[in-house]
Each structure stands twice: as structure tokens, then as C-alpha cells.
Amino acid sequence: MSVPVLTAxxxxxxxxxxxxxxxxxxxxxSDVFSRYQRMxxxxxxxxxxxxxxxxxxxxxxxxxxxxxxxxxxxxxxxxQDDLVGLGLSYDLFTRTSTDNHHRVTQxxxxxxxxxxxxxxxxxxxxxxxxxxxxxxxxxxxxTCPICGYPSARGDQCDNCGNQLDxxxxxxxxxRINGETPQFVETEHxxxxxxxxxxxxxxxxxxxxxxxxxxxxxxxxxxxxLKPRAISRDLDWGVRIPLEGWRDAPMKRxxxxxxxxxxxxxxSVEWAQRTGDxxxxxQWWCDPDAQAYYFMGKDNITFHSVMWPAILLGxxxxxxxxxxxxxxxxxxxxxxxxSSEFLTMSGSKFSTSRGTVIYVGDFLREFGPDALRYFIAVxxxxxxxxxxxxxxxxRRTNFELANEWGNLVNRSVSMxxxxxxxxxxxxxxxxxxxALLAQSRAAFDVVGGHLAHSRFKQAISEAMRVVGEANxxxxxxxxxxxxxxxARRDTILHTALQVVQDANTLLTPFLPHxxxxxxxxxxxxxxxxxxxxxxxxxxxxELGTSHSVLTGDYAGEQARWESTPIPVGRALSRPTPLFxxxxxxxxxxxxxxAPIQTGE
Ligand SMILES: [Zn+2]
Numbered sequence: 001m002s003v004p005v006l007t008a009x010x011x012x013x014x015x016x017x018x019x020x021x022x023x024x025x026x027x028x029x030s031d032v033f034s035r036y037q038r039m040x041x042x043x044x045x046x047x048x049x050x051x052x053x054x055x056x057x058x059x060x061x062x063x064x065x066x067x068x069x070x071x072x073x074x075x076x077x078x079x080q081d082d083l084v085g086l087g088l089s090y091d092l093f094t095r096t097s098t099d100n101h102h103r104v105t106q107x108x109x110x111x112x113x114x115x116x117x118x119x120x121x122x123x124x125x126x127x128x129x130x131x132x133x134x135x136x137x138x139x140x141x142x143t144c145p146i147c148g149y150p151s152a153r154g155d156q157c158d159n160c161g162n163q164l165d166x167x168x169x170x171x172x173x174x175r176i177n178g179e180t181p182q183f184v185e186t187e188h189x190x191x192x193x194x195x196x197x198x199x200x201x202x203x204x205x206x207x208x209x210x211x212x213x214x215x216x217x218x219x220x221x222x223x224x225l226k227p228r229a230i231s232r233d234l235d236w237g238v239r240i241p242l243e244g245w246r247d248a249p250m251k252r253x254x255x256x257x258x259x260x261x262x263x264x265x266x267s268v269e270w271a272q273r274t275g276d277x278x279x280x281x282q283w284w285c286d287p288d289a290q291a292y293y294f295m296g297k298d299n300i301t302f303h304s305v306m307w308p309a310i311l312l313g314x315x316x317x318x319x320x321x322x323x324x325x326x327x328x329x330x331x332x333x334x335x336x337x338s339s340e341f342l343t344m345s346g347s348k349f350s351t352s353r354g355t356v357i358y359v360g361d362f363l364r365e366f367g368p369d370a371l372r373y374f375i376a377v378x379x380x381x382x383x384x385x386x387x388x389x390x391x392x393x394r395r396t397n398f399e400l401a402n403e404w405g406n407l408v409n410r411s412v413s414m415x416x417x418x419x420x421x422x423x424x425x426x427x428x429x430x431x432x433x434a435l436l437a438q439s440r441a442a443f444d445v446v447g448g449h450l451a452h453s454r455f456k457q458a459i460s461e462a463m464r465v466v467g468e469a470n471x472x473x474x475x476x477x478x479x480x481x482x483x484x485x486a487r488r489d490t491i492l493h494t495a496l497q498v499v500q501d502a503n504t505l506l507t508p509f510l511p512h513x514x515x516x517x518x519x520x521x522x523x524x525x526x527x528x529x530x531x532x533x534x535x536x537x538x539x540x541e542l543g544t545s546h547s548v549l550t551g552d553y554a555g556e557q558a559r560w561e562s563t564p565i566p567v568g569r570a571l572s573r574p575t576p577l578f579x580x581x582x583x584x585x586x587x588x589x590x591x592x593a594p595i596q597t598g599e
Contacts, residue, residue: 343380
């Protein structure tokens, strides 16, 4: 049965290019999952986009001497290039600066407001004593009252991750001119999270299949909920649709609030683009639909507590009840799939410390599948994991090139040279049967792992089949069977069948290489579809042009099954799948990369 599966991928913040730590958290795992789900015949809607509001964008635009709009236009394009280059198969990758996103955010807020889950509160806001103007959060710096970090921002501490108010900071100062801000009374909107204590806890009690670290962390958060600000004093973001707020020059929604609503707004935009404006409801309102959210661990809070609370509030299912909002009853996450951090020399990738490897640089030198493979087999699925060039080079050379690339190359080459086509098998012997049985059985095993986002186990099992096939060829030695062409052809046929099976098993991980293997086996047409960028017309407050990523992944393509390789199909000598890397790269990395330090 075909199930609607929503793949909701964390939204990259449009303040710069993405590094490989980012895409190991949200990017590659969500794409592997989506490609597998499509291959088993489920209806996947994979959505995301660039997160473009908030004070950090304004601060950076100031620093670069430009406007927030120019900045996000530039970086959303850079990020789109990275994601297309990696082959991430978004049905829609859009932006939060569209009219559609603003409207959906406002409508969802209205439901929360009407159900009484948002209240106004007078708090202290900062103004600049020298100009008398509101001083946005991001311009205020001070010592974190929770962890003591000396450079905490007005809205958040980058060291401990806690959300802050500027008035909480110890020794607050303006980043513009160093003066001490003055605090005056201002009005803010608070999302009443404590009014979801019971409903969130009982929902989390039903999420027993989650990764234990995510579930335990979420349960602890749900035991200690505090009201959370959803408005800020700034002039870049989604306007607040309330009397007296709508036209206020310095009142916008807090960026975390509008960003999580992006999953819904992107689904609505996708439906509009298909010409069936209600099509998004299959993924959001059908009780049989499933919704998987992918992110790095620093984003768990927003996906396992905040966003579910917003959905419960819209549905009228918080602890105080209410009416179902204008979108109809919306589904909560089936699962929140969080990765740990990819680190370098033991620390998080950091632009400021110069320890960063950008996706774009990586793709230009090594192409997408080597990185996708590394993230799947050695990435931070269950624990923080250090990226080293040594391990990258070793896995690329010994696993991708020697194991998989060589299996494809020698199987196809021998068949092409001796027969010129897929050879016909005769009376298979037990060794042939055993290998074929193993590769057929792997579909259930690898598929079971992928359905539960166990990527490392899934790819290891697929590569085990590759290893078995290499051992089979070494043992059977078809190149020594010139005097027995019938036996030689049976061996080569068996090997090609297992290459085809293994290629299917590896397609979610290595979609670019999978297309090449499909063609090397004499196949035609699209085996693993790739995303592309499309002009989506003009949108947004300033009417600037808007581009999105999308793709056609529903055509005749790879299916998750063992299909017999057609005897007699013409074969020619393949080109190598994976280039071997110079082993000296393992010591230093490429010249553009930061130098590794420590052990
Ligand atoms: Zn802190």
C-alpha cells in the first residue's frame, strides 16, 4: 500500500554557505530516507527551504554593507547550489521570505491566538540612549546569566544554546557603539507552552520508537515548559496580524516561530505549484500519513516540543482545548530523527575559528557520492564523530573504488570482452545460488534499517553483499575458464545480477553513481532522478524573483526489488566509477582545507 510520507528537512539559515557538518545532520540522511521511501512505492513529499529572517541576518547584512534582502537572495542561491550538487531530492526547497510563507505563518498564529494559547506581556526592551531608537536583540551583547559566556547575544547564548532576553544579560552593551542600553517597557507575544504540559507528555508517551537520546531529551524538556516569546523588536520578518501590531515598524515574529511553520507553508506552496491547491492535505490531514523530521541535535527542541505544541494549539488539542484552526486537523511528527555533530579535531565546525569545510569546495574536488557515502557510513548518526581526511581517503579508496567500483568494473568488463552482452546462465551451482540468495535477502534487511533511519547499518549491509560478490569472483576465477565458456558465462551472469541488486541497494546512498552503473549494465532512461532549480516567479514583500529546487521523482525509475538482468543486453567496457585519491591527501587534506590539529 502506498503511504503518504512527509520528509520535513531542517531549514538552513541563509547567512552563508553550508559546511559538511550541516549537511551530515539534515541533508544526506533525509535524502537517503526519501529516496528509499519512493523506491518502495510510497508517496513522498520532501520539503524545506532557506530560513531568511531574524536578527543574525540583519547584523550580517550591516557587517557586509548590504540589505537583508540582498544578503538572503545571495546566500539562498549559494545554498541551493550546494544542495543540488549533493543531489538532495527535494520536492520543494523554497524560502521563508515568500508571500505564501508569511500568510501561512499568520494564519497558523491566528488559530493559536483564537484558542487562547498566546498572550501579550509587558517586558523590558532595549533602546539606545544616544538615539532613543529600539535596539534590536542582535545588537546587544553581554554575559550569559546561565553559563557565564561573555559574548552572549540578546536573543540567545551561542555557548549554552539557551534563549535569552536582552534584559537578562549581565553587563549588556551595544555592539554598535559599546554604550549600555536603556531598558524600557515594551509589549511582546508569549506562546503559552505550559498549557501543553499534559498534551505534549501524553503524545511523547506514544513515541516509543524514537531514537532514545531524542525521546529522553524531549521528555525532560516537556517536564519543564516555560512561556516562550514569539515576537521581537526588529524590522525584518513576518508581520504580526493583530490590531496595533500589524503596522508597527519594529514588531515581527521571532524567527524560530516562523521557521518551523515552513514545513507547512512549503507543502502548501508545493500544492499550489502542482495546480491542486489542496494536495498538501494528503500529507498533513490524512491520519494514515507519516511525517519524519530530520535535523542536527541542536534543533531537537524546536521539532519535538515547540512545533508539536504549535500544531496541538492549532488543532485545539492543548490542555485548554479549543477549535480546530483554518488548516483542518494537522498531523504531529511521526518521528523526529536527529543526528549528532560532525566535528573536526574534536570541535564543532566553526566559521569564526577557521575550522570549516564548505560543501561547495568539497563537491568541486570530490563530487557528491564520496561525501554522501562518508556521511552514511561514518557520519554522526548516534554520536559526535570526527571528520578526518585520512578516513575519508581510506574509505573512498578502499571501499568505494576498490570494493564497489572494482566489482562493477571487472564484472562488466569481462562480460563485455567475452560475450559483448549479458551472458546466458546454464545450470547454476550451489555457490551461484548462495550468492544470489544473499543479495535477494538483503532487500528486506537493508530496507528494514532504512525505514528506521539506521543508515550506518543499512549501508554496511549493502556493502557486505558487495564484499561477498568480490569474494565469489576471486574464488570462481571466471578469467581462467576459457575452456568452459558455459561455466564462465554462468559465473559472469551471476556476478552481473548481484551488481544490479547491489546497485539498487546502494541507490539511496549513491544516486549519481547508481545512474552510471545502471547505464554500464546496458540500462537506459532515468534510474535515480536528480533535483534542479526552477524560476518560481516573483514573491515576497519587495517582489524580488524567487527560485526553488524541485524535481520529477515519480517517473519510471529504480524500484526496491531484485529484477532479473536481461540476458543478451549489449554491454560495453565501463569507465571507472570512483577515482582513487592520492593517499598523501589523507595526511594534510586539500590545499583549500583547514589544517587538522590535535590527535
Ligand atoms: Zn550561556
